[in-house]
Amino acid sequence: MQDLNFPGGKVPLTSQMKFISEASHKRLPCYRVLNDDGSLISNTIHEQVGEDVAVNMYSAMVTLKTMDTLLYEAQRQGRISFYMTSFGEEAVNIASAAALSPQDFVLPQYREAGVLLWRGFTVQECTNQCFGNKDDKGKGRQMPVHYGSNKHNVITISSPLATQISQAAGVAYSLKMDKRGACAVAFTGDGGTSEGDFHAGLNFAAVMEAPVIFICRNNGWAISTPVHEQFRSDGVVAKGLGYGIRSIRVDGNDVIAVYSAIGAARNMAINEGRPILVEAMTYRVGHHSTSDDSTKYRPMNEIEYWKTARNPISIFKKYIERYGWWSEDKESELARNVKKQVLEAIKTAEGMEKPALTEMFTDVYDQMPPNLYEQERSIRDSMKKYPKDYPIDLHV
Numbered sequence: 556m557q558d559l560n561f562p563g564g565k566v567p568l569t570s571q572m573k574f575i576s577e578a579s580h581k582r583l584p585c586y587r588v589l590n591d592d593g594s595l596i597s598n599t600i601h602e603q604v605g606e607d608v609a610v611n612m613y614s615a616m617v618t619l620k621t622m623d624t625l626l627y628e629a630q631r632q633g634r635i636s637f638y639m640t641s642f643g644e645e646a647v648n649i650a651s652a653a654a655l656s657p658q659d660f661v662l663p664q665y666r667e668a669g670v671l672l673w674r675g676f677t678v679q680e681c682t683n684q685c686f687g688n689k690d691d692k693g694k695g696r697q698m699p700v701h702y703g704s705n706k707h708n709v710i711t712i713s714s715p716l717a718t719q720i721s722q723a724a725g726v727a728y729s730l731k732m733d734k735r736g737a738c739a740v741a742f743t744g745d746g747g748t749s750e751g752d753f754h755a756g757l758n759f760a761a762v763m764e765a766p767v768i769f770i771c772r773n774n775g776w777a778i779s780t781p782v783h784e785q786f787r788s789d790g791v792v793a794k795g796l797g798y799g800i801r802s803i804r805v806d807g808n809d810v811i812a813v814y815s816a817i818g819a820a821r822n823m824a825i826n827e828g829r830p831i832l833v834e835a836m837t838y839r840v841g842h843h844s845t846s847d848d849s850t851k852y853r854p855m856n857e858i859e860y861w862k863t864a865r866n867p868i869s870i871f872k873k874y875i876e877r878y879g880w881w882s883e884d885k886e887s888e889l890a891r892n893v894k895k896q897v898l899e900a901i902k903t904a905e906g907m908e909k910p911a912l913t914e915m916f917t918d919v920y921d922q923m924p925p926n927l928y929e930q931e932r933s934i935r936d937s938m939k940k941y942p943k944d945y946p947i948d949l950h951v
């Protein structure tokens with residue numbers, strides 16, 4: 556039978572009434588370079604990572620984990636209101652950031668603080684944001700961990716899921732029109748892929764040939780929703796075909812695999828002008844946030860397995876030890892320095908004044924409208940009337 560020329564191209568005809576199966580019997584494979592004992596799998600194609608980059612990536616992962624541990628504790632002590640950790644996902648954070656260029660625009664979900672740290676946004680800056688003090692660039696108006704930095708080309712995190720995905724398609728298209736030789740990178744969780752914005756963003760990027768990398772951290776859970784209640788497709792990578800997007804599934808706990816895949820994705824996105832979808836398979840070892848207790852909905856041994864046997868930091872430590880790039884002395888020195896750095900940052904951030912009250916009402920409109928003046932007056936009256944209910948250090 557002949558092909559028929561439909562709008563959109565020629566399609567072969569068939570007399571067989573054959574439905575396309577909803578699933579292939581084999582799941583799509585996951586690209587991996589490192590064994591769990593830190594040795595290289597033979598015959599893999601991957602980036603050669605030298606000592607400096609490897610040690611920097613390892614140190615950044617340890618910094619992220621230490622910052623998470625101590626800021627999580629600070630929340631438990633009532634010193635900050637909220638926190639989210641990246642435990643178990645340090646490799647996706649750091650290795651993807653390391654494979655990008657500082658000119659690439661990153662649009663994070665919220666579990667990617669490591670990308671900021673890698674770009675030079677300091678532990679002190681993260682801590683200032685979490686404490687909402689006067690050095691927080693967001694002027695204390697966002698929830699903790701909603702970082703963003705103009706200087707580092709990282710768009711501020713917004714709580715509503717997936718909004719960053721369609722925005723990234725637009726950012727990428729503009730980078731392409733301006734011939735900037737850079738790409739946009741949007742992170743999402745597995746849960747974020749159920750939002751309409753995910754589908755709109757991928758389709759828009761494919762049609763407009765926008766240089767954007769969509770990185771999905773498939774960590775198994777969206778708060779208490781497991782992935783089998785999230786989608787019936789073979790995870791996220793399978794969706795790429797539906798949108799005409801080149802895609803790869805990668806072991807998200809393997810630093811070298813993530814680094815290599817994101818580096819290759821970046822080259823294709825920019826040089827060929829196309830979006831790329833990366834599904835990084837990982838696990839959320841921590842609770843969803845400080846408002847969650849994940850032992851209520853998942854078994855302890857599952858958490859323990861990913862925390863120990865599949866820990867991305869320990870796997871990569873074994874890799875750098877094999878090359879003689881790391882030692883127990885270096886490990887203790889790093890641990891000591893990083894802990895000191897984070898504790899000092901917390902002390903400084905906590906001791907700093909809060910932003911002036913007026914900041915709560917500015918930056919939304921060019922000229923402050925009467926209703927905001929009214930709200931400001933009302934809060935000042937309330938402070939006078941109930942001084943005990945407001946922090947004494949509130950800078951008015």
Ligand SMILES: Cc1ncc(C[n+]2csc(CCOP(=O)(O)OP(=O)(O)O)c2C)c(N)n1
Pocket residue numbers: 666714715716743744745746747748750772774776777778839843
């Ligand atoms: C539009 C929207 N719906 C619901 C929520 C509440 N919410 C916050 S995080 C989250 C789970 C997201 O899971 P996932 O994308 O897998 O990311 P992870 O937390 O696992 O990193 C939900 C449902 C939200 N913030 N925005």
Ligand SMILES: [Mg+2]
Pocket residue numbers: 744745746772773774775776777778839
């Ligand atoms: Mg998730």
